[in-house]
Every structure is written in C-alpha cells, then in structure tokens.
Amino acid sequence: MGRFQGKVAVVTGAATGIGLGIALRLGKEGARILVVDIDRTIGEQAIDELAKWEVDARLEVGDVGDENLAHSVAEQAITTWGQIDILINNAGIAGETADIWATSPNEMERVYRCNLRGPFLLCRSIIPHMLKRNFGRIVNIASIAGKEGNPRMVPYSATKAAVIGLTKSVGKELATTGIRVNCVTPAVVRTRILDQIAPKQVDYMIERIPMKRTGFIEEIAALATWLASEECSFSTGGVFDISGGRATY
Numbered sequence: 001m002g003r004f005q006g007k008v009a010v011v012t013g014a015a016t017g018i019g020l021g022i023a024l025r026l027g028k029e030g031a032r033i034l035v036v037d038i039d040r041t042i043g044e045q046a047i048d049e050l051a052k053w054e055v056d057a058r059l060e061v062g063d064v065g066d067e068n069l070a071h072s073v074a075e076q077a078i079t080t081w082g083q084i085d086i087l088i089n090n091a092g093i094a095g096e097t098a099d100i101w102a103t104s105p106n107e108m109e110r111v112y113r114c115n116l117r118g119p120f121l122l123c124r125s126i127i128p129h130m131l132k133r134n135f136g137r138i139v140n141i142a143s144i145a146g147k148e149g150n151p152r153m154v155p156y157s158a159t160k161a162a163v164i165g166l167t168k169s170v171g172k173e174l175a176t177t178g179i180r181v182n183c184v185t186p187a188v189v190r191t192r193i194l195d196q197i198a199p200k201q202v203d204y205m206i207e208r209i210p211m212k213r214t215g216f217i218e219e220i221a222a223l224a225t226w227l228a229s230e231e232c233s234f235s236t237g238g239v240f241d242i243s244g245g246r247a248t249y
C-alpha cells in the first residue's frame with residue numbers, strides 16, 4: 001500500500017515544474033490530487049500526465065491570490081472526496097530582475113499576491129477542514145532566496161522570507177493538533193520559472209551552490225512528500241534546506 005493511500009492533496013501550481021513533480025509523487029503513492037493552477041492549458045496536460053499513472057486528479061483553475069479561489073478549492077476537494085489531508089503551497093513567481101529603486105510598487109504587489117497572499121488564503125480556507133479530522137500536513141515551498149536574499153530580486157526574496165515566517169507561526173499555532181506545517185527552501189531547479197529571471201542572475205544563483213549543480217525536481221519532491229507524510233510527526237514550523245550546500249543557516 002502506498003504512503004498516501006486514502007489521502008487527498010491540494011497542490012497549487014501543479015501544472016508544471018516542482019508542483020507537478022510533487023503531485024506525481026503523491027499520486028503514484030496513492031493520493032487523490034486537486035491540481036490548482038492559473039494556466040488551464042498546462043493544467044489539463046498535468047491531469048493527463050497524472051491519469052497515465054491512474055491518479056484520481058481534478059483541476060481547479062484560478063489565481064491563488066484570489067480569496068474566492070481559496071474557498072472554491074476547499075469546497076471542490078470536500079465535495080469530491082470528503083476530506084483534505086495535504087496542502088502543498090507551491091505556486092510562485094520570480095518577479096522581474098531589477099534593483100529596488102527600479103522595482104515598481106505594482107510589481108511588489110504582484111509577487112506578494114501569488115507568493116504570500118496565496119499560501120495565507122489557502123491555509124485559512126483549508127486548515128478548518130483539517131482541524132475537523134485532527135490531521136493535516138502543510139508544506140510551503142519557500143526558497144533559499146528567503147534565507148540568503150538574492151540581490152535584484154527584492155519582491156521574491158522578501159515574500160519567500162515571509163513564507164518562512166508564516167510557516168513558523170502557523171506551525172506553532174497548530175503544534176498541539178494533528179497538523180504539521182513545514183517549508184522547504186530550494187536553490188535553483190531547472191523549470192519554467194527561470195525564464196522569468198535575467199540569464200546573468202541565474203548564473204549568479206548557480207555559482208553560489210557549493211555542489212556546483214542545480215537541484216532536480218525529483219529531489220525537491222522527495223523531501224516535500226516526506227514532510228507531507230505521516231512519518232513527519234515531530235517536526236513543525238520547520239525550514240528544510242535543499243540548496244546543494246548554499247544555505248548558511
């Protein structure tokens with residue numbers, strides 16, 4: 001029997017990249033998956049990919065920064081499967097590469113809306129359902145940028161640091177319940193998100209990885225799914241490094 005047999009997982013940004021990798025690993029090990037993504041076309045492709053592995057998966061299209069979406073995600077999962085066990089807050093955008101004085105307030109708002117408001121809204125709408133069954137695993141995908149700070153990526157670095165703060169706060173809030181809340185802080189992984197970042201900036205980020213390579217989606221999925229499993233029982237509010245040695249704390 002798979003680790004996630006009988007479990008229901010909501011994975012945001014699961015149409016591609018790290019989110020799809022996590023959804024595939026959860027699904028192959030038995031979970032039913034609600035894919036939440038802003039992009040319908042690649043969202044439908046992800047559902048087809050999951051179907052190849054006989055994963056029971058549905059798609060909810062929308063912006064994670066939209067409060068109505070957060071409510072309809074919870075509603076769809078509960079109506080379809082009757083429970084939500086796992087929430088993976090993965091949807092994220094890099095934002096423009098620019099000095100702070102050249103970064104517009106609108107750009108800051110745009111990145112905040114996806115990277116921080118999204119996980120905040122989804123935690124708000126899903127945790128009450130987890131509390132009813134006194135079980136849940138929440139995994140937030142932060143970034144090494146949130147710990148170390150990447151120059152010329154202020155909205156990204158600041159919102160990812162805030163995801164770490166959100167994780168620590170909610171983890172403590174729920175510590176005496178059956179819900180565990182943790183985050184991971186990956187360094188560079190080759191996905192579509194790199195298309196949003198200036199090539200010189202990507203080189204800067206890779207040069208700083210002591211292992212001198214980028215991470216693999218499967219490596220992030222392995223850590224995230226352990227954090228989403230019942231075996232993760234004595235860790236909450238934790239920040240799990242997966243940066244090829246880049247993290248200094």
Ligand SMILES: NC(=O)c1ccc[n+]([C@@H]2O[C@H](COP(=O)([O-])OP(=O)(O)OC[C@H]3O[C@@H](n4cnc5c(N)ncnc54)[C@H](O)[C@@H]3O)[C@@H](O)[C@H]2O)c1
Nearest residue numbers: 013015017018037038063064091092143188189191192193
């Ligand atoms: N790839 C990396 O180097 C790296 C490193 C550290 C952290 N991360 C984080 O990992 C997560 C996944 O990144 P990725 O590399 O797979 O990115 P990606 O760009 O390949 O995939 C992101 C997915 O999120 C979706 N999405 C974007 N905005 C959305 C919104 N507002 N609402 C709903 N869905 C939305 C996209 O359509 C896409 O399917 C992000 O939070 C990212 O910040 C990535």
